Amino acid sequence: MTETPREHLIDWLRDAYAMEMQAENILEKMVSRLKAYPVLEARVSQHLVETRAQAEKVKGCLHQIDADTSAIKTGIASLMGTTQALSGALASDEIIKHAAFSLSFSHFEIATYVTVIAAAEVAGETSIKSTLESILTEEEAMAAWLREHLPGIVKQYLLTGEKR
Numbered sequence: 001m002t003e004t005p006r007e008h009l010i011d012w013l014r015d016a017y018a019m020e021m022q023a024e025n026i027l028e029k030m031v032s033r034l035k036a037y038p039v040l041e042a043r044v045s046q047h048l049v050e051t052r053a054q055a056e057k058v059k060g061c062l063h064q065i066d067a068d069t070s071a072i073k074t075g076i077a078s079l080m081g082t083t084q085a086l087s088g089a090l091a092s093d094e095i096i097k098h099a100a101f102s103l104s105f106s107h108f109e110i111a112t113y114v115t116v117i118a119a120a121e122v123a124g125e126t127s128i129k130s131t132l133e134s135i136l137t138e139e140e141a142m143a144a145w146l147r148e149h150l151p152g153i154v155k156q157y158l159l160t161g162e163k164r
């Protein structure tokens with residue numbers, strides 16, 4: 001049974017790692033379908049690179065706290081379901097659905113890091129906390145970018161016929 005702040009921190013860091021693995025999966029699927037949306041394609045590619053580094057940073061935090069990384073969770077059931085449903089959707093508006101889902105997913109990531117940062121603070125893990133804060137900054141930048149650009153992407157889709 002998990003009891004101490006440190007044990008909770010380890011558990012939630014494992015969740016964060018699983019989430020980043022999922023994010024990598026989503027972004028890889030997305031980036032291959034964005035030829036008609038070069039600005040979105042560039043930003044998603046950049047975030048894919050960031051995401052891979054984030055996964056490594058979270059793994060590094062787990063090593064730092066002496067957690068056994070062999071037991072890292074590799075999936076979150078409900079999240080997996082959502083992603084699979086999305087990736088299976090071949091409707092012509094899948095670009096829009098992916099972009100909107102990415103905005104929602106980026107906020108899920110923000111919530112996850114806000115949580116683990118507070119846990120790291122309570123557990124007295126100052127160095128882990130600052131690593132997680134650097135990741136949070138990237139997630140917030142991605143969320144803000146998507147929030148700003150989603151309307152333009154939707155308009156391009158609706159008005160120019162650039163469906164794929």
Ligand SMILES: [Fe+2]
Pocket residue numbers: 020023051054109139
């Ligand atoms: Fe991320």
